[in-house]
Amino acid sequence: xxxxxxxxxxxxxxxxxxxxxxxxxxxxxxxxxREQIEELESAGLSGDEAFLIAVKRxxxxxxxxxxxAREHSDRLWKQLVMSHPDESGQQAxxxxxxxxxxxxxxxxxxxxxxxxxxxSSAWFLRDLxxxxxxxxxxFFAVVRRMPLRPAxxxxxxxxxxxxxVNVFPFPPGSSTDLLVAIHLPFALWFVVGVAYVGGDVRxxxxxxxxxxxxxxxxxxxxxxxxxxxxxxxxxxLVLTPIxxxxxxxxxxxxxxxxxxxxxxxxxxxxxxKKSVIENLAPVLTAIFTPLxxxxxxxxxxxxxxxxxxxxxxxxxxxxxxxxxxxxLGLVVYGISARDTxxxxxxxxxxxxxxxxxxxxxxxxxxxxxxxxxxxxxxxxNRVAALGLNVVLLVNLVMTAWLIxxxxxxxxxxxxxxxxxxxxxxxxxxxxxxxxxxxxxxxGFA
Amino acid sequence: xxxxxxxxxxxxxxxMATPLVLAILxxxxxxxxxxxxxxxxxxGGDLEWTxxxxxxxxxxxxxxxxxxxxxxxxxxxxxxxxxxITEVGRAQLAEQRRQWDTATRTLGGLWEMAVPxxxx
Numbered sequence: 322x323x324x325x326x327x328x329x330x331x332x333x334x335x336x337x338x339x340x341x342x343x344x345x346x347x348x349x350x351x352x353x354x355r356e357q358i359e360e361l362e363s364a365g366l367s368g369d370e371a372f373l374i375a376v377k378r379x380x381x382x383x384x385x386x387x388x389x390a391r392e393h394s395d396r397l398w399k400q401l402v403m404s405h406p407d408e409s410g411q412q413a414x415x416x417x418x419x420x421x422x423x424x425x426x427x428x429x430x431x432x433x434x435x436x437x438x439x440x441s442s443a444w445f446l447r448d449l450x451x452x453x454x455x456x457x458x459x460f461f462a463v464v465r466r467m468p469l470r471p472a473x474x475x476x477x478x479x480x481x482x483x484x485x486v487n488v489f490p491f492p493p494g495s496s497t498d499l500l501v502a503i504h505l506p507f508a509l510w511f512v513v514g515v516a517y518v519g520g521d522v523r524x525x526x527x528x529x530x531x532x533x534x535x536x537x538x539x540x541x542x543x544x545x546x547x548x549x550x551x552x553x554x555x556x557x558l559v560l561t562p563i564x565x566x567x568x569x570x571x572x573x574x575x576x577x578x579x580x581x582x583x584x585x586x587x588x589x590x591x592x593x594k595k596s597v598i599e600n601l602a603p604v605l606t607a608i609f610t611p612l613x614x615x616x617x618x619x620x621x622x623x624x625x626x627x628x629x630x631x632x633x634x635x636x637x638x639x640x641x642x643x644x645x646x647x648x649l650g651l652v653v654y655g656i657s658a659r660d661t662x663x664x665x666x667x668x669x670x671x672x673x674x675x676x677x678x679x680x681x682x683x684x685x686x687x688x689x690x691x692x693x694x695x696x697x698x699x700x701x702n703r704v705a706a707l708g709l710n711v712v713l714l715v716n717l718v719m720t721a722w723l724i725x726x727x728x729x730x731x732x733x734x735x736x737x738x739x740x741x742x743x744x745x746x747x748x749x750x751x752x753x754x755x756x757x758x759x760x761x762x763x764g765f766a
Numbered sequence: 767x768x769x770x771x772x773x774x775x776x777x778x779x780x781x782m783a784t785p786l787v788l789a790i791l792x793x794x795x796x797x798x799x800x801x802x803x804x805x806x807x808x809x810g811g812d813l814e815w816t817x818x819x820x821x822x823x824x825x826x827x828x829x830x831x832x833x834x835x836x837x838x839x840x841x842x843x844x845x846x847x848x849x850x851i852t853e854v855g856r857a858q859l860a861e862q863r864r865q866w867d868t869a870t871r872t873l874g875g876l877w878e879m880a881v882p883x884x885x886x
Contacts, residue, residue, distance in 0.1 A: 348847075352844050735829055
C-alpha cells in the first residue's frame with residue numbers, strides 16, 4: 322500500500338506542476354483517483370494494478386492540465402513568462418534595458434530639437450507619447466514574436482497618427498491641439514495593447530490580460546515614480562551646497578529620460594513579477610473600492626441635494642471625467658482580480674454602490690453639459706467631453722446592471738468580464754475620433 | 767451486445783457532456799466520481815469518458831453559473847467537492863433538451879426509412 326501512496330504523491334505532483342491545477346482541484350482529482358482505486362481493489366485487483374488502471378481512466382496528466390489551463394486562463398496569468406524558453410533571463414533584461422534606453426534617448430533628442438532657436442516647439446508636448454509608447458509596443462511585438470502582418474498594420478496605425486497630428490495646422494494654444502495631446506497617449510496605449518496580445522485582439526481572455534496589465538503597469542509606474550522622486554529630491558539636497566546651478570540642468574536630463582524609460586521598465590516588471598503584484602491587486606481594490614464607494618455616494622447625494630440644475634464649470638467637468646474614469650478603472654481592475662468562481666459578496670455590493678453613484682454623477686454632468694451646449698453651441702472641447710461621458714455612461718449603466726445580476730445570482734462574473742473586454746474597441750474608437758476627426762471638424766480651433 | 771467495442775464519436779460525447787452532467791445533477795447534488803459512475807450506469811458502459819476531463823467541464827459550468835460547488839467531507843473523511851444545479855443550469859438544460867429533441871426528431875424520421883442499424 323505504501324508504494325501506491327508514493328505513486329499517488331508523484332501523480333499529484335505531476336498534476337500540480339503546470340500550475341493550471343490548484344490545490345483544491347488536485348484534492349478533487351486525487352479523491353477521484355482514490356475512489357477508483359478502492360473500487361478496483363475491492364474487485365480483487367492489487368494496489369499497483371488498481372493504481373495503473375485508475376490513472377489511465379483519469380487520462381494523461383498533460384491532457385488534463387491542458388484542459389484546466391484552457392478553463393482557467395487567469396491562473397496562467399502568473400505563468401505567462403515573457404522571455405522565450407531558449408532566452409536566458411539575462412538576455413531578457415538586456416532587451417528590456419535596450420528599449421528603455423531607446424525611448425530615453427528619443428525623448429532627449431526631441432527635447433533638444435524643440436529647443437533649437439527659431440523653430441516652433443509646439444509639437445513637443447503633443448508628440449511626447451509618440452516617443453515612448455510606440456517603443457513599448459515594439460518591445461512587446463519583439464518579445465512576443467508578433468507575426469509580420471499585424472506588426473506592419475500597427476506600424477501603419479502609428480504612422481497615420483503621427484503624420485495626422487503633425488500635419489494638422491493647429492494655431493498656437495488651440496484647444497483641439499490640447500485635446501489631441503491628451504488623447505493621443507490613449508490611442509497609442511491601444512496600439513501597445515495590440516502588441517501586448519501579440520495581435521490576438523479577438524480573444525476576450527487576452528484582452529482581459531491587457532486590462533490587468535494596464536492596472537498593474539500603473540501601480541508599478543507609480544512606485545517607480547515615487548522612488549524616482551525621492552532619489553531626485555535627495556540628489557538636489559545633496560548638490561545644493563556644492564553646485565546649486567547644476568540642479569536644473571541635471572533635472573532636465575534625468576526627469577524626461579527617467580519617466581520615459583520607466584514606462585518600459587514598469588511594463589517589464591509587470592510581466593516578470595506577476596505573482597508579486599497579483600497579491601496586491603485584491604488588497605488595493607479591497608481598500609479603495611469601499612473608500613471610492615463612500616466618496617461617490619456622498620458626492621452624488623450632495624450634488625443631487627444641491628440641485629440638478631447647478632452649473633458645472635469646465636474645470637469641475639474635467640475633474641468629474643477623471644473621477645469617472647478612475648472609478649471605472651477601479652471596478653474593472655477589481656473584476657480582473659476577482660476569482661470568477663467565487664459567489665458574489667460584500668465587495669460586489671460596494672462596487673455596485675460605487676457604480677450607481679458614478680452613473681448618477683455622470684447623468685448630472687451630462688445634463689449640465691447639454692445645457693451648456695444648448696446655450697453656447699458645440700465646441701471641440703464640449704464634443705470631446707460629451708462623447709467621453711456618453712461612452713462612460715453606457716459602460717457604467719451596463720456594468721451596474723451586470724453587477725446587480727451577479728448579486729442576484731442571475732449572471733456570472735464572466736458576463737461582466739466579457740462586457741468590459743468587448744467594450745475596449747468603443748473606447749479606442751472614441752479616442753481615435755477625438756484625435757483624427759474632431760480637430761478638422763472644428764477647423765483646428 | 768458487444769460492450770466496450772462501440773466507440774461513440776468524440777464530438778458527440780463532447781456535445782452530450784453538458785446536458786448529461788446537468789441532467790444527472792437535477793437528480794440531486796453529487797460529486798465527480800459519482801457523476802461518472804452514473805454516466806457509465808446510464809450508458810450501460812457504452813459511453814467512455816476520460817474521467818479527468820469531467821472536472822474542467824464542471825468548472826466551466828460553475829463559471830457559467832449553471833452549477834454551484836461546495837466543499838464537503840466524504841464518509842471516509844476526505845475533502846470532497848459537491849456540485850449542485852442552479853436555476854441558470856436548469857434553464858440551460860431545458861434549452862439543451864429542446865435542441866436535442868429537434869436533433870433526434872430530425873434524424874428519427876430518416877432512421878426508420880433509410881438507414882439500417884449495423885449488425886441488426
